[in-house]
Amino acid sequence: MTLTAASLVLLTYMLPLRPFATRRGSEADDNLPSSLNSNNVALTMIGYNEDVQHYERKARNMTSGKRPAGLGQECLGSKRSRRGNCGSLSLPGVDGIWQVVPLYCYDLLQTETPGTKASSGNVGVCQVPRKKPCVQDDQCRRGTFCQPSEDTGYTCQEISQAYLRDNLKLNETAHVVSAMLVHVVDNYLAALDTAAFTHATVGIIGDPRTGAVSPYGSNPQLAKVALRDLSTSFQQVTDATLAGKNSASKSGASFILSGDGRFMLKSIREAEYTALTAHIVEQLATAGNFASLSCTADEEPWCWAAHTMSSTLLVVPLLAFCNPKQKEYWVAMPAVAQLRGLVISRNVAHLPWGDVHYLDVKPLPAKSNARPELLKAMQKRAFLPMDESTPPEQQRQWINLERSLLRDIELLSVKTPGQPLLVDYSLLFELYKPPMKVTDPGHGCLSSAECFEDHALTCWIVCVSIIDYFVTFGPMRKLESFFKGGKFNAYGTKAIDMLSCIFGQYLPSGTQVSEVQGGSGDTIFLLFQRLTWVFGQQEVCEEYMEIACGDLKISGGGYNENSVWYVAHDFGDRLRFCGSYWASRTIGSVKEEPREVHVSSEKSLSPSYFHRLQGLSKVSLPPWWPAVHRLARRPQ
Secondary structure (H helix, E strand, O other), X not given: OOOOHHHHHHXXXXXXXXXXXXXXXXXXHHHOOHHHHHHOOOOOOOOHHHHHHHHHHHHHHOOOOOOOEOOOOEEEOOOOOOOOOEOXXXXXXXXXXXXXXXXXXXXXXXXXXOOOEOOOOOEEEEEEOXXXXXXXXXXXXXXOEEEEXXXXXXXXXXXXXXXXXXXXXXXXXXXXXXXXXXXXXXXXXXXXXXXXXXXXXXXXXXXXXXXOEOHHHHOHHHHHHHHHHHHHHHOOXXXXXXXXXXXXXXXXXXXXXXXXXXEEEEEOOHHHHHXXXXXHHHHHHHHOOHHHOOOOOOOHHHHHHHHHHHHOOEOOOOEEEEXXXXXXXXXXXXXXXXXXXXXXHOOOXXXXXXXXXXXXXXXXXOOOOOHHHHXXXXXXXXXXXXXXXXXXXXXXXXXXXXXXXXXXXXXXOOOEOOEOOEEOXXXXXXXXXXXXXXXXXXXXXXXXXXXXXXXXXXXXXXXEEEEOOOEEOOHXXXXXXXXXXXXXXXXXXXXXXXHHHHHOXXXXXOOEEEEEOOOOOOEEEEEEEOOHHHHHHHHHHHHHHHHHHOOOEEEEEEEOOOEEEEEEEOOHHHHHHHHHHHHHHHXXXXXXXOOOOOEOXXXXXXXXXXXXXXXXXXXXXXXXXXXXHHHHOOXX
């Protein structure tokens, strides 16, 4: 924007602007270079609790007898006036007549929505409100910029979809929102550069100009690499696409995919945005230990992605931004398969495991369209880490996966006075069939048993992530849960139970499997030793197992105080997954002793059956499993 001569004269007489919202312990404002003071850059550092205490002390030191605060100066919020003790600013109008612009006292903390006034007795900063005249961006309150206006020359305005449509001649919603994202990222990067100029030792989780937040901002080096990667992906705004109707969530959220498919923008509700910016973003930065990460120049293109995927199962958003006046709230996230491909291959365009099949699943009793498909798919793959025939390496992968899930769900289940529990999140399953054998798939993933066989023709990989964790267990969700059978009660425990039911199925040690004489087709007789813990687990998993195995048929079932038995018909490769469930179901359904069943010895089984069932009595349950199960089922 070009300044007129009158504007330059005005700026000569303006009060010096000073940076605000600096973290306690940094250099005093008056000791900063004069060039930084004139830029009026707000450096909002992490450590919100220290900031609050700092500003409370400053508020106590302010007296009502001082003259009104000027532009960019600290002010004191008031109950009587939204302006606090801010004064006014004189600016030239389009007709050459000078106009007096009132300044308002705005909250300093980035946890507040842009435009929030400083509450009574709290310290804020004096800035020009929305839709009021201005001559440069840093005069405007957070979230607005000095933009042309038909009536009054330049006014403080949000970069809204309507503004971008008119000025950039964009029509498609995906293109407009992508342009908004690029604008926000550019401002965020500028704030990070300014922080580097001042030799700040901490990061900027919230951008002071746009109000956008990023957990990566706790580490300026990490944030620059991640945000530049995001901006590059959306740089060609006309390549962005709005996902089809089938991809929209039940909440009506919209999804916008970048041109290269590596990132997506998702619209979220105001309450979700508030939860993310107020609490979750700082928790993510802490849980991921982003502040302590250091990347070399060679590692920078993928360092942020590798660190994120190795530290948490949560899909960490890169950026969240909003236009509250237009009720627009967006969060930018990585496409998980592309992120995983970048970490494995160090190539943004290469997916080494081939195409991915996503399954977004929630625990019962929440509705989830993908749940039946997931259960059907998993029982036909060799993902049975609890079975005694499972390779030890797959068991270790399962231990690591469950421990990571427990840690992340514990983070989402922490209840504080300012934040309720987080609920209604999903487990995102990625299913791959790579063109090669993969025995070490990395954090959050399991290789199927076939991957460890020397002459296997197929190999499958499943990976698990946590997504959509911005919903709080507030009054409305509690009411919904009450009328829907406790849908959100102990939600974390339900998510852990679901994963345990999927990966915790096996045939108990000592189970006798024999072919039935004269049986038609695939007919097997099974004799189980009654193991209280095994069948007790099936009570927890009953609804999931009915979905997965309810279509199978048995006959001749019975039990006594020592054993359970039944004849399985056409179980095939589903025997290890579904066998214990049907034994448990037999106990609950059979009223009388079954008829006598004639069986042959195990040696008469076909080679294919003997290969799948050999070694059933060699290995007992791993010693760590009961302890892990007790931890998973601890009350919330």
